Amino acid sequence: MEAESGKHIQKAEGTKLEQSSFEPSALSFQLKIGFDGKRAANNLTGLGNYSRSLIEHLAHQFPENQYLVYSPKVKSSKQIDAFFKLKNIELKLPLNGRFLWRSLNILKDLSRDEVKIYHGLSHEIPFAIQHTRIKSVVTIHDLIFLRFPRYFKYIDRKLYLLKSRYACKHANKIIAISEKTKADIVEFYKIDPDKIQVIYQSCDDSFKMPFNKETLSRIRATYKLPEKYILNVGTIEERKNLKLIVQALKEVNEAYKLVVIGKQTKYFKTVEKEIEKLGLKNRILFLKNIPFSDLPGIYQMASVFAYPSFYEGFGIPIIEALYSNVPVVAATGSCLEEAGGPDSLYVSPTDSTGLAAAINQILSSEQQQARMKKKGLEFVQKFNNPLVTQQLMDSYKALLNTANY
Incomplete structure (x- = not known):
């Protein structure tokens, strides 16, 4: 599937959540939130489902905001096409090449798009985002690669460690998906527990x-x-x-x-x-x-x-x-x-x-x-979606309130 940066990909029928009657083009969005969308735009299981579900429920429950999904590429499938059918969810592709885009060059796009909060949905955020005005949130699902290293290849462990430790140190807020994961973050990375909020996941x-x-x-x-x-x-x-x-x-x-x-x-x-x-x-x-x-x-x-x-x-x-x-x-x-x-x-x-x-x-x-x-x-x-979605939005707003916007 081909798609231009900043435009919706071709729409597909059959989305699980019906779109509200509002027209985003007629609104001035209250808040622009960016997401690491690599998995939302490409994976059909696991973290892909988690990412789409989280963004989709935010878009449906809080339609006054715009949700920008940043991905170096996008996969064509009924499940993913339906996700981008929601009018306040927008796919963002690289303007100037994919190399190092998610890790660094994306910052230019986030700034241009006037994103206030960027949420790394799976263990990583762009390097140097802490030196911008953009507030960052990272979700840490687990640190199993540290708890049970034998289950992972050496190079994978090193890469996961680099990205997740950096994200936990420099993100403004950490979302842990369980109390156990929060405890692991504190133990392995020596992070202040007050920086970590537990927000559980729901299911489809x-x-x-x-x-x-x-x-x-x-x-x-x-x-x-x-x-x-x-x-x-x-x-x-x-x-x-x-x-x-x-x-x-x-x-x-x-x-x-x-x-x-x-x-x-x-x-x-x-x-x-x-x-x-x-x-x-x-x-x-x-x-x-x-x-x-x-x-x-x-x-x-x-x-x-x-x-x-x-x-x-x-x-x-x-x-x-x-x-x-x-x-x-x-x-x-x-x-x-x-x-x-x-x-x-x-x-x-x-x-x-x-x-x-x-x-x-x-x-x-x-x-x-x-x-x-x-x-x-x-x-x-x-773990019902309306409850966990409200908790996440409250977390975003609390972060902005401390940022003096």
């Missing part, structure tokens, strides 16, 4: 609406889903700890199978060997490249959601499960208790017997299932 609104029976039946038939299953969603990598679920499955009621959704890495071979060793091939279904529109339905038909990750910055899949009215079993040791709340169950990420016992405890008691669903849905409302 599609997880908050039950699908009708016809849609669920179509999804079950399309992916040949078993009648009863435990669900796990996430990249199949060592840190996510799928091997523990496989080991636990051997001790779980045989009427239940395991459905796994996620991109496969080399760790998948380790999981395959464990499945073969335990004779569980017929009880596990692997799915990948699932359309995002079908994912909530797969959640909603699950009996239990299992997420024994060794370490996370937050745990969006847990939020998705709770909104989908599914009981959760997760791991201790990072921030998953923050995401799952007091009524989910937690086990050590090295205890397969404990994981099996927790799953069986839920499956064997309809009363406990009902209680966990009810309490989980009540707890997860603290």
Whole structure:
């Protein structure tokens, strides 16, 4: 897709949030906020979804402002095209080449566009932004590369360290997505805790609406889903700890199978060997490249959601499960208790017997299932988009109030 800097990319139908009736061209925007849009404009999962959701909800909830999304390039997809359909969201591409643009040369564009606040949505801000009048915010999702360096390549660790440490030192405000991430920032980078604000993430609104029976039946038939299953969603990598679920499955009621959704890495071979060793091939279904529109339905038909990750910055899949009215079993040791709340169950990420016992405890008691669903849905409302979006806008305004604009 081609697009000129400062203009909207070609619009696509089907955006999830309906555009308000206002016409930005007829308004004088109260505030111009810039965002690092590399992932919003190019990634269809993970940080891409986070970035688009954050900006989209700001644009819908606070339409009086303009939201400028800076990216060196843009990918053509229905999901991304729909995002740029909102009239107060505008794509900004480099005017004079991409080299060092996001790290340094973008400052000229931000100044020209009269941006008051620039938000680096994933661990970095432009170098030297602290020497301009532009106030900066950075979101730190996690510092797993410091906590568990063995999961990362050496050069990647060094690059992440350089960018995130610089951002935390020089940004005017740090947004941490959990209390655990905030604690890690303080521990590793010696940052004043008062500079860090915890603003949780939510999940896509599609997880908050039950699908009708016809849609669920179509999804079950399309992916040949078993009648009863435990669900796990996430990249199949060592840190996510799928091997523990496989080991636990051997001790779980045989009427239940395991459905796994996620991109496969080399760790998948380790999981395959464990499945073969335990004779569980017929009880596990692997799915990948699932359309995002079908994912909530797969959640909603699950009996239990299992997420024994060794370490996370937050745990969006847990939020998705709770909104989908599914009981959760997760791991201790990072921030998953923050995401799952007091009524989910937690086990050590090295205890397969404990994981099996927790799953069986839920499956064997309809009363406990009902209680966990009810309490989980009540707890997860603290992550609802209108609330977290208001918290973010309040943070922006507080930053401007201290800047004497």
